[in-house]
Amino acid sequence: GAVVSQHPSWVICKSGTSVKIECRSLDFQATTMFWYRQFPKQSLMLMATSNEGSKATYEQGVEKDKFLINHASLTLSTLTVTSAHPEDSSFYICSARDSRGDTQYFGPGTRLTVL
């Protein structure tokens, strides 16, 4: 149980384009999902907290207009990187918190490369 999926697992795009990443909780409901960014050999950095049916809460320094988050259902949250640039290249990971508890379960991550 407690499986979280992400799609796509990797994406390469041109500078200036937008990329959407999906995060799904497959066997549980998640009122709260989280989006992280991870650079090589570093820890995870929380970007935003996504609550079903409401606006996301962004961490300090994260541009909400650049990283659009939508959490339309209890099992799906999306992160859209708008007008992507090479510095946005990173490993993006989502997690979902089971509505019945505190544990966060992570997706497999999405490797974004912006050329």
Next chain:
Amino acid sequence: GESVGLHLPTLSVQEGDNSIINCAYSNSASDYFIWYKQESGKGPQFIIDIRSNMDKRQGQRVTVLLNKTVKHLSLQIAATQPGDSAVYFCADNTGANSKLTFGKGITLSVRP
């Protein structure tokens, strides 16, 4: 966990030995702690958790110890196997909003 660092420390152990991975956290209000394992190119995988009303919890081949007095958390892995090689992160939260604070991460390398 502590603030993010640029270089992950490495722990090298012999296959079959026990491993002890340590973590310090800074928020005295934290009441929930989790250890995650992350293999290269993958997302973190839940290993074991512990709440602040406990000081020890055991799982399959893993044990987590919590010392709230010194704000220290450790993960013990018994009979370490090559498949245990990964980066290990501790994380904590205060429960109120479930935001996790991650430690720096430690790379566990298992020698055959």
